[in-house]
């Protein structure tokens with residue numbers, strides 16, 4: 001673990017509004033060039049989460065859907081937002097062929113569904129959110145950072161969510 005990485009922490013979502021709040025807070029905090037890797041099975045809540053993140057980034061969350069045929073969608077919020085769904089890619093090389101490296105190096109925020117399929121080419125410093133389904137309307141989000149910038153985001157997110165409770 002890098003010297004900057006925070007200990008992974010969990011957030012319990014009891015309902016869709018909880019997920020929406022979590023995503024909104026993350027969207028408000030995200031900074032230029034950050035990659036968020038979303039991991040979780042079919043229907044885990046990756047797209048629900050991304051909708052709220054996009055809203056928190058001040059883009060229209062209504063236009064977010066699962067990019068079934070378009071593998072990378074771009075939205076304009078306070079930062080450019082790239083929404084990728086790599087479910088249908090056969091390997092990381094196909095993702096590279098789409099020019100993802102340029103996106104990683106850009107000022108935009110990159111949000112990736114099924115990121116476990118392309119872990120080998122993600123920026124070393126990225127924020128990872130692993131979603132487990134714990135019931136019909138409950139989810140657990142495990143948040144892991146892997147470098148200085150993602151650790152700062154992770155910490156701010158924890159603080160922001162803690163402040164909501166008061």
Ligand SMILES: Nc1ncnc2c1ncn2[C@@H]1O[C@H](COP(=O)(O)OP(=O)(O)OP(=O)(O)O)[C@@H](O)[C@H]1O
Nearest residue numbers: 013015016019042043044045046047048137138139
């Ligand atoms: N607490 C919760 N947070 C998020 N979604 C929830 C929650 N409880 C129930 N759901 C439901 O789970 C589903 C999540 O769907 P979503 O499209 O976000 O999943 P996904 O991980 O993107 O799946 P896919 O891999 O198929 O794209 C939705 O139908 C949503 O209503």
Ligand SMILES: [Mg+2]
Nearest residue numbers: 046047066113
């Ligand atoms: Mg999805």
